[in-house]
Amino acid sequence: xxxxxxxxxxxxxxxxxxxxxxxxxxxxxxxxxxxxxxxxxxxxxxxxxxxxxxxxxxxxxxxxxxxxxxxxxxxxxxxxxxxxxxxxxxxxxxxxxxxxxxxxxxxxxxxxxxxxxxxxxxxxxxxxxxxxxxxxxxxxxxxxxxxxxxxxxxxxxxxxxxxxxxxxxxxxxxxxxxxxxxxxxxxxxxxxxxxxxxxxxxxxxxxxxxxxxxxxxxxxxxxxxxxxxxxxxxxxxxxxxxxxxxxxxxxxxxxxxxxxxxxxxxxxxxxxxxxxxxxxxxxxxxxxxxxxxxxxxxxxxxxxxxxxxxxxxxxxxxxxxxxxxxxxxxxxxxxxxxxxxxxxxxxxxxxxxxxxxxxxxxxxxxxxxxxxxxxx
Numbered sequence: 001x002x003x004x005x006x007x008x009x010x011x012x013x014x015x016x017x018x019x020x021x022x023x024x025x026x027x028x029x030x031x032x033x034x035x036x037x038x039x040x041x042x043x044x045x046x047x048x049x050x051x052x053x054x055x056x057x058x059x060x061x062x063x064x065x066x067x068x069x070x071x072x073x074x075x076x077x078x079x080x081x082x083x084x085x086x087x088x089x090x091x092x093x094x095x096x097x098x099x100x101x102x103x104x105x106x107x108x109x110x111x112x113x114x115x116x117x118x119x120x121x122x123x124x125x126x127x128x129x130x131x132x133x134x135x136x137x138x139x140x141x142x143x144x145x146x147x148x149x150x151x152x153x154x155x156x157x158x159x160x161x162x163x164x165x166x167x168x169x170x171x172x173x174x175x176x177x178x179x180x181x182x183x184x185x186x187x188x189x190x191x192x193x194x195x196x197x198x199x200x201x202x203x204x205x206x207x208x209x210x211x212x213x214x215x216x217x218x219x220x221x222x223x224x225x226x227x228x229x230x231x232x233x234x235x236x237x238x239x240x241x242x243x244x245x246x247x248x249x250x251x252x253x254x255x256x257x258x259x260x261x262x263x264x265x266x267x268x269x270x271x272x273x274x275x276x277x278x279x280x281x282x283x284x285x286x287x288x289x290x291x292x293x294x295x296x297x298x299x300x301x302x303x304x305x306x307x308x309x310x311x312x313x314x315x316x317x318x319x320x321x322x323x324x325x326x327x328x329x330x331x332x333x334x335x336x337x338x339x340x341x342x343x344x345x346x347x348x349x350x351x352x353x354x355x356x357x358x359x360x361x362x363x364x365x366x367x368x369x370x371x372x373x374x375x376x
Contacts, residue, residue: 007033007371010040010089010113012082012104014057014097016188016222017266019043021119021165022095024360025367026051032364039085040092041078044222054085058190058224060100075100083107091371095119098134105137114371118142118162118363124151124306131155140370142363145307146353162362164354166270171251173275173348176341179258179334182207183276184218184242186229187263193228195283196263201238202323203261207330208241218242219253259333259340261326268313269303272347273354277340279329280315304350312346 009029013022023045026038030050038051041060047053055078060071082104086092092108094101098121105115120143123131134141135155143149144164152159184204186197204216218233220226226247233239245253254260254271260278262268271278280302299305304312314333316325333340 006035006037007091008037008039008089009367010054010082010086010092011038011042011046011051011095012040012092012097012101013042013046013095014060014100016043016045016225018095018097018119019045019057020169020221021360022046022093023049023051024165024168025093025095025118025363028361028364029367032368039089041082043224054082079103079107083111086111086113089113091116091367093118093367094138096121098122102134102137105134109137114139116140116142116363116367116370119144119165120148120152122306124148140366142366144359146355160362160366162366163356163359165359166266166273167351167354167357168360170270170273171255173273173351174255176344177255177257177276179340180211180213181215181217181257182330183254183257183260183262183278184216185254185260185262185267185271187265187267188221188225190228191284192263192265193225193232196281197229197232198236199281199283199321199323199326200261201236201241203326203330204241206323206327210327210331211334216242217245217253217257219245219250220247221250223247259330261330264301264303264315266303269307269350272304272313272343273351275344275348275351277333277343278313279326279333280313281321281326282315282317283321284318304347307350307353308346312343312350 011022013019019042022042026046026049029036039054041055041057042051042053043057060078086108091114094105094117096119108115115138117138120141121134132155135157138157141152141157141159142162146161149159149161184200186193186200208214220229254276255274260271260276262271262278262280264280264282268280300315302313302315314329
């Protein structure tokens with residue numbers, strides 16, 4: 001039975017996937033702790049879970065160095081607003097969104113507010129040298145990949161591995177989808193959708209010229225993503241090229257497809273765990289790409305490849321990514337049953353390696369324990 005409390009917790013989730021995962025933790029917290037109040041930065045998912053948001057993440061969901069420079073004023077104002085709210089909070093729960101959350105965590109530390117980091121910064125991509133900065137401002141890390149626990153503990157941060165939250169909501173894998181149906185998943189941030197969706201649509205037109213029987217499915221996981229996607233479709237007058245399933249049909253629509261074209265991010269890991277063969281794409285500003293090449297310590301950017309430490313999902317990045325190159329690689333995959341099946345098998349192995357569900361509940365228990373709250 002939950003125990004009376006007046007806990008006030010701040011969440012900081014700066015994009016769609018973080019908002020979704022933060023909401024899972026909040027729901028688990030509410031089940032354990034009566035009277036809990038949640039505030040902070042997030043979106044529709046956190047709001048639906050009961051948070052009274054201080055700020056909506058929409059204007060901060062940007063890409064890369066150039067995006068940060070353009071939005072520097074908004075970042076500073078958001079930090080100031082959240083810092084004021086932090087003064088009366090019992091803990092800060094950061095969710096992904098490392099560049100912003102590191103600064104917010106530093107302010108929380110100066111205020112004496114405990115900091116918990118759920119979905120930790122992927123310092124194993126950028127280089128472990130970045131871990132030291134986060135270690136100085138966090139009280140406990142709550143990583144979602146098993147190999148991250150040892151890394152964070154090596155920097156002296158108390159760490160609780162909680163499992164991967166995508167397994168809390170992903171459906172079970174189904175039989176391979178229809179190879180004549182291709183899903184287009186251009187990301188969740190405004191910049192990603194505006195950059196990648198036109199390339200995907202142009203590639204779809206090329207593919208349909210070659211194979212008229214092909215159908216293209218453009219699902220959206222949230223209303224925010226749906227609105228951004230519809231805006232691009234109107235601008236390009238490409239509405240008739242794609243099927244648009246409802247929000248509630250997001251995963252069934254994906255599983256009905258035999259191939260997907262997907263922006264790098266959580267969606268690629270979801271597809272791997274669903275056993276849906278896919279091609280990973282990404283393109284950002286030249287300044288961000290140059291910076292990334294100078295500091296990234298990995299050969300890949302896709303989560304399935306990073307977890308496996310080998311190439312499972314083909315990646316088309318930056319100048320490699322054009323409508324013609326994407327259509328060409330898709331044509332290869334459509335005609336190669338063995339290659340698709342091999343990727344499906346490797347993806348399902350990754351799902352097994354992540355363990356079972358319950359990440360949100362384990363994270364909630366660790367947070368309550370860390371701040372000394374009763375957990376009924």
